[in-house]
Amino acid sequence: MTLNSNLLAPHTPTSREELWRFTPLAKLRGLHDLDVALSSRVSLGTSQTQAGVTLTIVDSLDAPQTSTTDDLVSMRVRELATKVLRVEISANTEVSAPIFLTRSVESLDPEVSRTEIRLGANSRATIVVENIGSMTLAEEIEIHLETGSNLTFVSLQEWENDAVHLGHHHAIIGKDATFTSTVITLGGTLVRLLPTVEYAGAGASAELSGIYFATSGQHLEHRIHVDHNLAHAKSRVNYKGALSGDKARTVWFGDVYIRANAEGTDTYEVNRNLLLSDGARADSVPNLEIETGEIVGAGHASTTGRFDDEQLFYLESRGIPANIARQLVIRGFFLEIVSKLGLPEIEERVMNRIEAELEKASV
Amino acid sequence: MSTLEIKNLQVAVSTDEGMKQILRGVDLTIKSGETHAIMGPNGSGKSTLAYSIAGHPKYTITGGSVFLDGADVLEMSVDERAKAGLFLAMQYPVEVPGVSVSNFLRTAATAIRGEAPKVRTWVGEVKEAMAALNMDPAFAERSVNEGFSGGEKKRHEILQMELLKPKIAILDETDSGLDVDALRIVSEGVNRVKDSNDIGVMLITHYTRILRYIKPDFVHVFAAGRIVEEGGAELADKLEEKGYAEYISA
Numbered sequence: 001m002t003l004n005s006n007l008l009a010p011h012t013p014t015s016r017e018e019l020w021r022f023t024p025l026a027k028l029r030g031l032h033d034l035d036v037a038l039s040s041r042v043s044l045g046t047s048q049t050q051a052g053v054t055l056t057i058v059d060s061l062d063a064p065q066t067s068t069t070d071d072l073v074s075m076r077v078r079e080l081a082t083k084v085l086r087v088e089i090s091a092n093t094e095v096s097a098p099i100f101l102t103r104s105v106e107s108l109d110p111e112v113s114r115t116e117i118r119l120g121a122n123s124r125a126t127i128v129v130e131n132i133g134s135m136t137l138a139e140e141i142e143i144h145l146e147t148g149s150n151l152t153f154v155s156l157q158e159w160e161n162d163a164v165h166l167g168h169h170h171a172i173i174g175k176d177a178t179f180t181s182t183v184i185t186l187g188g189t190l191v192r193l194l195p196t197v198e199y200a201g202a203g204a205s206a207e208l209s210g211i212y213f214a215t216s217g218q219h220l221e222h223r224i225h226v227d228h229n230l231a232h233a234k235s236r237v238n239y240k241g242a243l244s245g246d247k248a249r250t251v252w253f254g255d256v257y258i259r260a261n262a263e264g265t266d267t268y269e270v271n272r273n274l275l276l277s278d279g280a281r282a283d284s285v286p287n288l289e290i291e292t293g294e295i296v297g298a299g300h301a302s303t304t305g306r307f308d309d310e311q312l313f314y315l316e317s318r319g320i321p322a323n324i325a326r327q328l329v330i331r332g333f334f335l336e337i338v339s340k341l342g343l344p345e346i347e348e349r350v351m352n353r354i355e356a357e358l359e360k361a362s363v
Numbered sequence: 364m365s366t367l368e369i370k371n372l373q374v375a376v377s378t379d380e381g382m383k384q385i386l387r388g389v390d391l392t393i394k395s396g397e398t399h400a401i402m403g404p405n406g407s408g409k410s411t412l413a414y415s416i417a418g419h420p421k422y423t424i425t426g427g428s429v430f431l432d433g434a435d436v437l438e439m440s441v442d443e444r445a446k447a448g449l450f451l452a453m454q455y456p457v458e459v460p461g462v463s464v465s466n467f468l469r470t471a472a473t474a475i476r477g478e479a480p481k482v483r484t485w486v487g488e489v490k491e492a493m494a495a496l497n498m499d500p501a502f503a504e505r506s507v508n509e510g511f512s513g514g515e516k517k518r519h520e521i522l523q524m525e526l527l528k529p530k531i532a533i534l535d536e537t538d539s540g541l542d543v544d545a546l547r548i549v550s551e552g553v554n555r556v557k558d559s560n561d562i563g564v565m566l567i568t569h570y571t572r573i574l575r576y577i578k579p580d581f582v583h584v585f586a587a588g589r590i591v592e593e594g595g596a597e598l599a600d601k602l603e604e605k606g607y608a609e610y611i612s613a
């Protein structure tokens with residue numbers, strides 16, 4: 001046996017590695033396994049056309065990735081994806097209607113997909129990635145925000161029950177640019193997403209929110225990484241999850257790294273988990289690493305618990321039956337994030353799906 | 364005409380040191396249209412009385428009975444008590460994030476009335492009730508009690524009382540944390556709702572200040588988990604002057 005001296009060299013990860021110790025590798029259908037071949041295809045697409053929005057499919061050699069990654073599956077995607085979907089928003093353009101990029105495939109053969117999103121200077125857009133159907137997918141989405149641009153990015157995981165999805169969404173946020181990301185993970189048997197952020201100029205701001213709801217047999221994992229690699233940038237992280245049913249499993253990591261040169265950083269991260277039944281397990285690990293004291297603020301919070309009895313008592317004391325009171329509290333728990341999207345049709349769709357899942361789980 | 368009949372009510376709460384008896388035999392009857400002030404020092408069990416009638420799970424009934432118009436309140440679930448006509452305005456109303464005031468009020472009204480209120484009349488009804496309490500209409504879109512000031516929380520409680528029209532309302536320290544203006548608005552709201560719906564009121568308070576605005580028909584002095592003295596409004600004047608010292612030392 002040889003000692004692997006460089007963990008960053010491509011290799012098949014094992015559950016002994018910190019980044020993979022929570023993930024049920026056997027359920028990945030080989031997405032992580034160097035001995036399993038993965039096909040490459042551009043699985044995202046749209047039927048919309050809008051002024052200021054350009055979609056092209058480019059050769060991966062013409063779309064090199066500048067960011068680094070320590071995620072072994074991300075490395076595989078970068079290596080194996082032959083074509084890249086490039087979405088460009090022209091500079092100084094405000095795209096008023098949301099751009100829907102839809103992935104609807106019915107094949108469980110493992111495959112990779114790469115997408116590149118580029119917002120020109122002072123442009124503004126909303127992009128919704130819809131993941132529906134059944135897939136075994138490893139994907140990379142790289143997002144570049146030029147100076148003063150503003151992107152609302154929504155990633156919807158509305159998969160069928162058998163989907164497996166490993167994803168890395170990396171945003172590089174330019175000077176005075178604003179990145180607002182909402183990750184909504186409801187479907188899939190195993191979903192592991194890595195929303196990561198780095199900054200390219202002062203005044204850059206990232207707001208990363210998400211909700212997830214795991215029912216019996218689902219493993220939903222979110223690992224956020226915010227790299228405050230320069231001064232005067234801001235980040236807010238707010239993820240909320242609920243779990244119901246035997247072996248419902250969620251993992252949340254929130255790594256915020258404030259480098260020595262990142263003076264004037266303003267960051268706060270929070271993760272809240274609501275356990276709706278026995279047999280479910282939520283891991284929640286906020287990490288704040290601070291190398292300079294010259295910051296505006298840095299904080300984190302994490303809670304995992306059952307229903308708040310006082311909330312339920314308050315609602316019930318107004319005549320609301322216990323089961324409806326619980327539904328109201330759960331709805332409100334998620335709505336706090338979903339309603340901020342300002343996309344009523346998505347809000348309704350997501351809340352309906354949550355309600356259907358709640359009904360199935362008989363909460 | 365409704366009657367809330369509390370007889371020999373005994374209530375305990377579990378603490379780290381085991382069960383602790385709080386109420387030691389409370390007898391009290393409240394009828395429609397009557398206002399009963401329950402006054403007493405802190406820690407005498409006033410709030411325990413309010414919360415055990417409303418059915419808070421923290422309290423264990425160890426003896427006695429509570430009947431509303433002949434129905435056994437202690438056998439009812441929390442929501443059933445509200446449907447039977449009981450209402451508790453809380454001292455510390457609870458925040459429910461993500462649930463809007465309008466959704467909450469409508470859900471509660473639907474439960475209490477047994478059917479969803481007609482949309483058209485309901486909107487007007489809520490607006491009117493909010494205007495009467497000097498509440499900004501934008502309030503309806505905020506999350507229940509989240510970020511409300513002390514005065515806003517209390518107005519929101521009285522707004523619910525107005526819309527849910529209980530038979531008997533228990534107001535637990537509704538005056539606490541209110542400045543003079545807010546106290547006047549809230550008190551006027553209580554009087555208006557009480558008069559127009561012939562509600563029986565149990566008004567729990569530490570101070571006599573609110574009794575200048577809401578005139579009690581009866582005053583009960585509460586100490587060490589039971590009523591130790593009863594009288595008319597004049598008893599409040601005596602308490603104003605002499606305080607609770609004689610009841611605590613007794």
